[in-house]
Amino acid sequence: MITGKNYIGSQLIAGGDKVFKTFNPQLNIHNPWQFTEATTDEIKLATAIAHHAFLSFQKATGKEKALFLRTIAEEIMTLGEDLLDVYCQESGLPKGRAEGERGRTIGQLNAFADLVEEGSWVEATIDTAIPDRKPLPKVDIRKMMRPLGTVVVFGSSNFPFAYSTAGGDTASALASGCPVIVKSHPMHAGTSEMVASAIIKAAQKTNMPEGVFSNLNSSGIEVGVQLVKDPLVKAVGFTGSINGGRALYDLAAGRPEPIPVFAEMGSINPVVILPDALKQNAQKWAIACAGSVTLGAGQFCTNPGLILGIKNDDLENFSNQLANEILKMDPICMLSPSIHKNYEVNKDSLSSQQGVQVVAAYDKNDKPNYAAQKIVTVSGKEFLKNTVLHKEVFGPFSMIVQCENKAELVAVLNALEGQLTGTILGEETEIKTFNDVVDALGNRVGRIIFNGMPTGVEVCPAMVHGGPYPSSSDSRFTAVGIDAIKRWVRPFSYQNWPNDLLPEALQNENPLGLSRLVNNIQTTDSI
Known part of the structure; x- marks a missing residue:
């Protein structure tokens, strides 16, 4: 059922007076559903509960996040033909394309689930102390990746599933331990709401914190601008035009605390x-x-x-x-x-x-x-x-x-x-x-x-979907494949920290069985 409301955490809210409808390009008519654009107060509520959710979600184990991601995939499939019908009505794309893109979305969610369940993606690096080193003793330093915080994802026009509500940006950000707020694309707001309902159900079933995911409606640029400017937002994912991506990049850079914008933009290939x-x-x-x-x-x-x-x-x-x-x-x-x-x-x-x-x-x-x-x-x-x-x-x-x-x-x-x-x-x-x-x-x-055509992007660990500006805002990262998770994390070191108080990924005993770089040797052994 499509309500036309905003998912702010698990709450459906529509307190604004700005409404819009999606469009069926095949029939050249508006679709019947009416959507209410998120208000400033609703945007602030979404960022506030996401920030609060981050305090616990960043500490979720790999197994807990993996279960969440796999449950999202299951809930999307449970939506069945109804979801495919809405997708087709809002995009003009054929059912076969809808099924294929849904399959890609499910595959992405499961790939990130496998990644975080195994755990070595955190790149645990350990340099043990040498107290008698001359002329100065060497301290114990241990490093791993840590999530940035709330991520805003802009749904794309041309991929209502794979680059939108539960697409690669959302899946990778959730896998990293970052809450996500999706600004749904106005062309497929109904598709976004249905997919958002699956994410919310999965969050509830797997005991994820309230606010780990929200989905906001918008018919123009105002909601996106407010989200990027909000001080509780720590990163942005975008797929779309050069003008749109550059505008968001400039907004984010102009904040008192600049944040990264990972934008996949134009390309003539x-x-x-x-x-x-x-x-x-x-x-x-x-x-x-x-x-x-x-x-x-x-x-x-x-x-x-x-x-x-x-x-x-x-x-x-x-x-x-x-x-x-x-x-x-x-x-x-x-x-x-x-x-x-x-x-x-x-x-x-x-x-x-x-x-x-x-x-x-x-x-x-x-x-x-x-x-x-x-x-x-x-x-x-x-x-x-x-x-x-x-x-x-x-x-x-x-x-x-x-x-x-x-x-x-x-x-x-x-x-x-x-x-x-x-x-x-x-x-x-x-x-x-x-x-x-x-x-x-x-x-x-x-x-x-x-000797092949560029269309068709294989979702696999070796894929790079990015490139020099303006094809993407940062050519060091990919928007497709498991390495997409690296956009939402930062390296973080612990110095001389008590072993029992370290994250499990960095503890001497290596309880997670990760592959770690210990004193410049890659190993799964304990210390």
């Missing part, structure tokens, strides 16, 4: 096609690129918005084949009328720039909110002259950049802003002759792909 790949597999890569550009109406953060090659007849042949493949595909519904409108505006803006030529433009679309795909091309020289051409177009759009030679290709790569991914399509035998291209691409991205 360049795909470099080397000469032998063009010569031998143009049709194969044209089909693959067309599928990746249009996947999910191009509303993935890893959408390939830029295709780079060295100008010759083979690149021309590839462009023609890509055009043919793009025009075979039917347009797909976008997430909202506003996203569709922005797509059309940005697509037209880049298409009208000096030197840009249209390769293929689908022109048979007559459905509202459906995105007509488009491919354009431009010379490397023009691309280097005009930074407007570097702009992300969120939707099924891509630009082919025709470079005169390898040197210009390297120059284009060096001129790019930071990206989440970079792709090399080529033959293994020619990679060695393009090392400078590979190096230039690697310096601009968080993940480099060989």
Whole structure:
């Protein structure tokens, strides 16, 4: 049941007078549910009870947090078809996508449960005392990771499950021992409330402290601004636009006590096609690129918005084949009328720039909110002259950049802003002759792909979903995979502390059986 109220801890509260509805982009009508935006008093209540919850939640054992996370996963599954139906009504995405994204969300929760139950993620490091060391004695120092405090998570528009209420930011923050306040995305507030109800039930079933999780409605930016400014909030997770992420980053930096904002923002994910790949597999890569550009109406953060090659007849042949493949595909519904409108505006803006030529433009679309795909091309020289051409177009759009030679290709790569991914399509035998291209691409991205498409982010320990600014606000961290937990913790040392008063992770006996770095040796042994 959707109430339209805010979850402030386990309480459903709606004391404000600002209301809104979500929108069904497939039917082009508003959904029936009405949501009440959180008031200033409700925001302060949410941060206050989260702060109080942190006092005990930070001390929860790995087993206790693991049970909480696994119970969240179970409660989400218990919501069944009703949750999937609301997801589809609010996003315009098909049921198969909803099921897949729900599965990814469940997998993330369980992965973090496994991580904290095992426990070595705290990076316990012990340097024992040497009292007779000359000229000065060495003290006993023991270090481990400690949670930061209340984390605010901004739900993303394009992943109502996996990057939203119980998504990777929330799962990793709870796993670290940080309470979470979600500012739900106004496009899928009903989905968020239902998932929030599952988290609240799980918290109650596993005896988590009141306030360990809250979910606040908002139709604009005011709620988010207040949350980021609140002195009881200690970190922020965000997935969305460059403008939105940068605004939050600046707000957080301007506080009397600055806090970190881990923002995953824009990316055009360049795909470099080397000469032998063009010569031998143009049709194969044209089909693959067309599928990746249009996947999910191009509303993935890893959408390939830029295709780079060295100008010759083979690149021309590839462009023609890509055009043919793009025009075979039917347009797909976008997430909202506003996203569709922005797509059309940005697509037209880049298409009208000096030197840009249209390769293929689908022109048979007559459905509202459906995105007509488009491919354009431009010379490397023009691309280097005009930074407007570097702009992300969120939707099924891509630009082919025709470079005169390898040197210009390297120059284009060096001129790019930071990206989440970079792709090399080529033959293994020619990679060695393009090392400078590979190096230039690697310096601009968080993940480099060989002979595959960037869309599709495997959730696994080795994954890096982040990159140099502006693809993310801090390239040292990932938003996907178990290392995402590192965003919400800080290193903390105990000096000359009595063994019995230390956290179990640092005690001599190693009661948790962790892998620890003891006097520069990695071991599970006791001291």
